[in-house]
Amino acid sequence: MTRIQDKPRRTPVASSSASPARSSDHAAADRAPARAPADWRALLGDRTPTPVQAGAIPALLSGRDVITTARTGSGKTLAFLIPAAARGIGMSAVRGMRPEVLVITPTRELAVQIRDVARELGLTAGRITGGITPGQTRSEATGKGLISGTPGRLKDLIGRNELSLAGLRYVVLDEADELLSLGFLRDVGDILRAAQQQSSNGGHLQVAMASATFPAEIRAVAERFMLNPERIDIAPARSDDAAANAADVLGGATGATHLLVNTTRDQVLDLAADRAREVLREPGGCVVIFSRTKSLVKRRAEKLNELLPGEIVSPLEGNMDQKKRERTMALLREGKSRILIATDIAGRGIDLPEVRLVIHMDISSTAEDHVHRSGRTARAGRPGTNLVLLIPEQRALWQNVRRKLPGALHPPLTREESQIDKDIQEKQGQGRGQQGPGGRQGQPRAQGQAQPARSQGGGQNAGGGTRGAQGDRPRQGSQGQGRSQGRGDSPAGTGAGRVGPQRPRGRGGRR
Template sequence: MTDKQHNWQALLQGRTPTPVQAQAIPALLRGEDVVTTARTGSGKTLAFLIPAAARGLGRAVRGMQPEVLIITPTRELAVQVRDVARELNLSAGRITGGITPQATRAEATGKGVIVGTPGRLKDLITKRELNLSRVQYVVLDEADELLSLGFLRDVGDILRAAQAQARTRPQVAMASATFPAELRSVAEQFMNRPTRIDVNVPGAPAVPQDVLAGASDATHLLVHTTRDDLLDTVAEHVRTALAAPGGCVVLFSRTKHLVKRRAQKLTTLLPHEVVAPLEGNMDQKKRERTMTLLREGQSRILIATDIAGRGIDLPEVRLVVHLDVASTAEDHVHRSGRTARAGQPGTNLVLLTPEQRQLWQSVRRKLPQALQPPVTPEEKQIDPAIQETQGRKQTPRPPQQATRGGPAGSTANAQRRRR
């Protein structure tokens, strides 16, 4: 190990390493493949970028021949990781949907670190524009999402291409706030005896092998409401959360249509605030405009689909509101983790209508105790006749089966790849 690798803590610029950084970085510097699960806001991005910087990877290169390849499920997260890499003086670019081929080449050419979404990465690999022969280090950020069926085929193809093209077998790191047990067997097919690092929160989940880390410092609340009163209720909580200057709130809706409709209504209910929507059908310029408004404080209210639950870091999120119950416990954890980050306070609020009580009971059972709001008598009063049904994520199959299972993907899979 070089002197620079020994001095990796200098890259934190005086900050104390978080638990996940203290455990993961030395393992990665030893050359081990690593699966890391830790709560959101715990410093996972630096935990997998610092080893690259300490080893001297990620320098400027010729063409599109990166030394470091980082795969993310969303465009917003790709941009965020790229920007953090640049803060470490790494030469970093991104390859995602939503930008022209010319802009992609300008962004990615000469960069030692490429951060991208699966569909676009695979497309450029297939066209032989992205050359993986120099890749030494591959990271899957939000690995549980990337190894679900919506992305599994593309991610598997990218990892196999990296292993086939690279001069030496690339080191692989996977990081997420949630990592269900069934995904570990999929992950390990691409890794060499991976080291498992779980920095978990108090309270064991219902399935011991599942790891659901989340924002344990948040205050977790549940409030009963009705469909008709839902937006009036959330407006009241938002006003309270934003009474003091600064900060923001994040509201989660189940569908793109609901995001649009509720954003319009909340703009009327909260006339002194800018309500910023974020959903997958928005073009890239609108998505980037939304994130800029939030990060610059021009907007303090984000309403989004679960696209915003995956790793997106916003300054001082005081309140997260589940306008609709998440489809899975994993999604609930990712949503909740937008608040109470890096030691700051925050509140995670479930607004529960009678139609969603059954789904909430299913999600609640799988959450660690530390992430559960106090139980209320009403939530167990379930009328089966009015319960809403939501699409559940399928249990992932091994990559070989997923690859053989029909055409390139269903409509749902195609939509996820276009993120």
């Protein structure tokens, strides 16, 4: 167990790969016998608590604010829902839209997933997201003790006095590092401030924040909204660069096999089809393939359907309407479709049955995004493979991402990946995690730096090409829709548009 020293104004954090640990000034809280009337372990059934559950649930039951970082698939959803159920918060029907528990998520799919898990625990739960009509929203959320939702729609209904936070007792930010990046930060801050102002509990709300990745700078933002938060970090071993900034924590799919294959733009699609076909020879299971833009997802889905006869290849990207997005998820969960090709909209929180293989057809723009992508496989103790398909044009970007990954997520080194010809590197946009051929555009963001607002242009980048529609994030313009399609019309459909987030162009209003 390694104790990490933080800045003097914040409590130290202990981090362990095996079990959660707490700082010494929390010893008194640990000895306190405070427990809810219900035995929280009973709510797990016959399952053994995971490390994050064993650490976070008692702290939340004692009334503490909690920041927790743990690998994907480690049971974080139950870790923040069980304390509410054990204390009877959100279990009963309420009048109107006046929840006791509010869970804020960056994506619609994750909001629906959390609602469903909450219902399994006996909470009365609804969701508020974009993509459904006002009437559907009222029907879904009225009378519910717990509401899960995306920031844009939540803020909209609060501003119109349709959603009351007067009865709120407990707030959760799931995928908190994404919610506290610049694209979401203003809306999330407005929601939390409104909750404190409307609260009938003297302005004090219990707040929990959870994610698989939590850079140090984002933690500093998080703690502005919390009261002396308990920090529980359960992380794999760090890379050398990450160890230099001990407050940065990246969890990940440590149980997966991590591989890298060097290929070319013209061969990448055939190679992805071959690998998917191989792992799906046996019944069951599925494959998740990540592409960096919405337009690439559409084109590649069509070509993969041709290359994989007998399989249904399901696309998922932010321009799809809500019915199509929900139908896609239903096909995957029912096993009718076994291949998902998606933008990073599928990288956070989405839990699919037995993802045997994750394929990165494009390199993610940051190490954090790579961690979340790779965490779709090897969940809940199952095996899985995380495969990077690396084309020469993206080697510089991959070097920057690899350098910041935890050691447990590194694929074996290959000779080719370090052979970078700057003249053929794809042009990178300004922003986080990029590395281009010189100039300020090519400078990567520091690991802990807050993320800039991202463009929502359909073909610009891995972040902007997906995130804007994920959780009703304000649109930043659509410039560049066609840029990715120039070289991207090659047979492999890899594209050559900008990878990174672009300069913000004002706030729109997509919800």
